[in-house]
Amino acid sequence: METGIAKAAAQPQSQDLKDPAYLKIRDVVYQISGIYQPEEKLYLLASRCARRMSAVKASTPSEYLDYLTVRGNREAELRLLLNEITIGETYMFRSPAQLEALRNVVLPQILQAKSALGFKRLHLWSAGCSTGEEPYTLAMFLLEEKERLLSGWTFDILATDLNDNSVVAAKAGIYGEYALRSTPDVLRRKYFKAHDANHLQVGEELKSLIRFDRVNLNDDSKMTFLKGMDLIFCCNVLIYFDLSSKRKVMQHFYANLLPGGYLFLGHAESLYQVDDRFHLMHFPGAFGYWKPPLGYIGGGKK
Amino acid sequence: MKTLEEILPRIKELDSMPSVPAIVQPLTALLRQNPDRVKLEKVVELVSYDSTIAAQCLRIANSPLFGRRNTETVRSAVIALGITRIEAIVLGSCVNRIVPHDKWAMDALTFWRHCLGCALVSSRLAKLIGYADPEKAYLAGLLHDLGILVNMVICAPEFRVGIQKAHESGIPLHSSEHQHLGFTHCQSGKILAEQWHFSSDVTAVIEHHHDVINATSACPLVAIIHLSDLLCRMRDLGYGYYEAMGVDLAGDAAWALLVESYPALVKMDLARLTMDIDGAMEEITNVVNAVFKPEPAVAR
Secondary structure, eight states: OOOOHHHHSOOHHHHHHTTTHHHHHHHHHHHHBBBBBOOOGHHHHHHHHHHHHHTTTOOOHHHHHHHTTTTTHHHHHHHHHHHHHHHHHHHHTTOOOHHIIIIIIIHHHHHHHHHHHHOOEEEEEEEOTTTSSHHHHHHHHHHTTTTTTTTTTTEEEEEEEEEHHHHHHHHTTEEOHHHHHHHHHHHHHHEEEETTTTTTEEEEHHTTEEEEOOOOTTHHHTTTTTEEEEEEESSSSSSSOOOOHHHHHHHHHHHEEEEEEEEETTTOOTTTTOOSSSSSEEEEEEEEEEOOOOOOOOOOOO | OOHHHHHHHHHHTTTTTTTSOOTHHHHHHHHTGGGGOOOOOHHHHHHEEEEEEEEHHHHHHHHHHOOOOOOOOOOHHHHHHHHHHHHHHHEEEEEHHHHHHGGGGGGGGHHHHHHHHHHHHHHHHHHTTTOOOHHHHHHHHHHHHHHHHHHHHHHHHHHHHHHHHHHHTTHHHHHHHHTTTTOOHHHHHHHHHTTTTTOOHHHHHHTTTOOGGOOOHHHHHHHHHHHHHHHTTTTTSSSSSSSOOOOOOGGSHHHHHHHHHHHGGGGGHHHHHHHHHHHHHHHHHHHHHHHSSSOOOOOO
């Protein structure tokens, strides 16, 4: 599943794609950020590299690889490349397979476990919510399930970001066609109101479900108190963290989740060698990271 | 609902179906010889007799999944693919022909996408963990669901109900077969595999790929195919419907069994393997469409 922008991106010449430097760039990006591109999709990476190569005036992929690996400003350059890779991923209903997994597998499992303990409330956290597309998507999804799966349940969503401007924009909830391009008309009519000729604004019903806040995921003092989560969504945020920071954040997430809860990352992100306490769970077309309940005995490595 | 004893005579009839290619028996006999003694020209000759198999060999040899070599003749395709891969193509073609067009209870291309996907993932997984015979894993992956074809032919009405119910409820196909047929494709597939003298390890895979724990032979191979099958079904290479389940591959009994013999599995990057499968999806679809659709004439 690639982004709309990625689909539209000019495909570099197939001859260029045979340059082994692209595979090396792919591996560097994966090793440092956890974002992976399979070989068949290298043209996506190549098109993103092309923009950065043009910006730094690198004439070959191999020369650009040097910018990412040996030059003094390599960390800044990698960050700029990651920005290019993830640009265009911020829109509502970006991951239908993830929502299907929530509807068909994850929520039924969590609801059953919590019901057995007498709980009827769900807590979700969009960690790194950017301008709010993800938490509003989750809010719509939950409200649409209120008469079926979630009948008799209440729920709340915490949406946090490091960037103050993003939090302000998320609270305002004003979106153009790009952010709404995958949002069905029926949901637009139900949950949004007109803002101006080209924008819709989120209505109060959605806003009332979400609490926005500024949180630095590296801030232990704040992270320690965000307990009791059933689901955490953290898409394309950890890719900017170094390994030790990632591990620290994962420790927090693990503690923040209730047993049986799930962490969802971006569709191309991996936690390989970052944390081995979460179980990688495969769902049709998606995967998530599971904090098993106490007493879970798998037949495998755990 | 039928019992396995009741369907046994009908499975035996499959052996004499005229649609089974005439070259299969001599070709598989030839390919079972010690590879050092197999005469290349004889294989080329036999493959060339059957236009479907010849075309499949060419198309697979020319696919990017197998290195795309601009292969134009059967001879160069046989050389490019190697004897084991040719055997897989021959058996796949043979298996495909046991189902008449009107008996397909699921989309044939969807079925073969699953089988080819499983073959590719199995051989990839086998290589990653250091299993000695990745080509065997490819063959076993391709043929693991032989019993589904058997069930489509000999228990068509019940199988149609079984797959429809699986679609509706999102449960695994073998569970639905068990409810609506009284047995699964694992059991019926095993009977045909023995009848067709498939190797014992491939037969073990066909019989036990959904209950690895009960396999008494070829356990690592059975476990590899079991995990690959699960992975494919979670990556849009399943049976064409939404299986409502979450799979903890590293928590699976097959994983534990494999880890005992192949410690490399513990360090395998499962997320990366999964994303590689996603990336290969389009090409797998292309290969299956090319292989299982009518083909043009082929230069020998």
